[in-house]
Amino acid sequence: MSETTESNPATQARLLAEALPFMQRYEGKSIVVKYGGHAMGDADLGTAFAQDIALLKQSGVNPIVVHGGGPQIAAMLKKMGIESRFEGGLRVTDEKTVEIVEMVLAGSINKDIVRMINGTGEWAIGLCGKDGNMVYAEKAEKTVIDADSNIERVLDLGFVGEPVEVDRTLLDLLAKSEMIPVIAPVAPGRDGHTYNINADTFAGAIAGALTATRLLFLTDVPGVLDKQGELIDELTVAEARALIADGTISGGMIPKVETCIDAIERGVKGVVILNGKTPHAVLLEIFTEHGAGTLIIP
Numbered sequence: 001m002s003e004t005t006e007s008n009p010a011t012q013a014r015l016l017a018e019a020l021p022f023m024q025r026y027e028g029k030s031i032v033v034k035y036g037g038h039a040m041g042d043a044d045l046g047t048a049f050a051q052d053i054a055l056l057k058q059s060g061v062n063p064i065v066v067h068g069g070g071p072q073i074a075a076m077l078k079k080m081g082i083e084s085r086f087e088g089g090l091r092v093t094d095e096k097t098v099e100i101v102e103m104v105l106a107g108s109i110n111k112d113i114v115r116m117i118n119g120t121g122e123w124a125i126g127l128c129g130k131d132g133n134m135v136y137a138e139k140a141e142k143t144v145i146d147a148d149s150n151i152e153r154v155l156d157l158g159f160v161g162e163p164v165e166v167d168r169t170l171l172d173l174l175a176k177s178e179m180i181p182v183i184a185p186v187a188p189g190r191d192g193h194t195y196n197i198n199a200d201t202f203a204g205a206i207a208g209a210l211t212a213t214r215l216l217f218l219t220d221v222p223g224v225l226d227k228q229g230e231l232i233d234e235l236t237v238a239e240a241r242a243l244i245a246d247g248t249i250s251g252g253m254i255p256k257v258e259t260c261i262d263a264i265e266r267g268v269k270g271v272v273i274l275n276g277k278t279p280h281a282v283l284l285e286i287f288t289e290h291g292a293g294t295l296i297i298p
Ligand SMILES: Nc1ncnc2c1ncn2[C@@H]1O[C@H](COP(=O)(O)OP(=O)(O)O)[C@@H](O)[C@H]1O
Pocket: 036, 037, 038, 039, 070, 200, 218, 219, 220, 221, 223, 224, 225, 226, 248, 249, 250, 251, 252, 253, 254, 256
């Protein structure tokens, strides 16, 4: 918001009047916001994100933040001299790597987001899947088709997990309180190991367990783009599947859209992919008529 807007009571009143019906629509509803590592920009962008989450809470919405931190993990692994590689969009995670992943995700990034939200005057609490028995994971079982031989290959990704049990007890308690949960995508297995979970997958599992009204994915593109590079405002599950099949959706957007489809099939009312690099992207999406990214609906 510019200084002129902030200091102009008439503009403020108009903006509030426009936002009011949306505030009423989402009152008491859960909105899961996945804050990707690429969407975390400079301090101003972080402050704008924290203000948006705080405003959701103040409007009677139940916001739940699930964050990533892929680039930040990569930087720390590099500093420690640990090599890192991806297979099928997931970080191959050995014993040393999972230690760093937990330190970066559930440690520094998580607490930084908590600090930013607390800085608005609201109350945030930093968690991971381990807290309150929230999420249990199992070792991820992934296969890929080898492009040259066309033979299916099983990937051993080490301590990469899939969320298999989500217990909403703690989140239900927090929803009734002043606290905004900020969750890192790390979870224990029943086997006693700690697992690294892709943050999109983790957010989808949380949104599914809460049958959230909205699941927002903040990334570094405006949303799903068509073959001409134009933003697609709205997609049904069937249309999204067709775009994956014809190659319009590729790379990191494939697991993201697949998570969207999975979340919708588990009862999430609508999923939005939007650009987290736009200041106040969350408010623009939730509290304006046209939204800001691609809405995926059943
Ligand atoms: N049709 C598409 N529309 C938008 N982005 C796409 C599309 N196909 C592939 N992509 C790629 O997907 C990327 C987003 O996925 P990813 O990098 O995994 O996001 P994040 O790190 O935020 O989770 C975009 O930066 C873009 O390069």
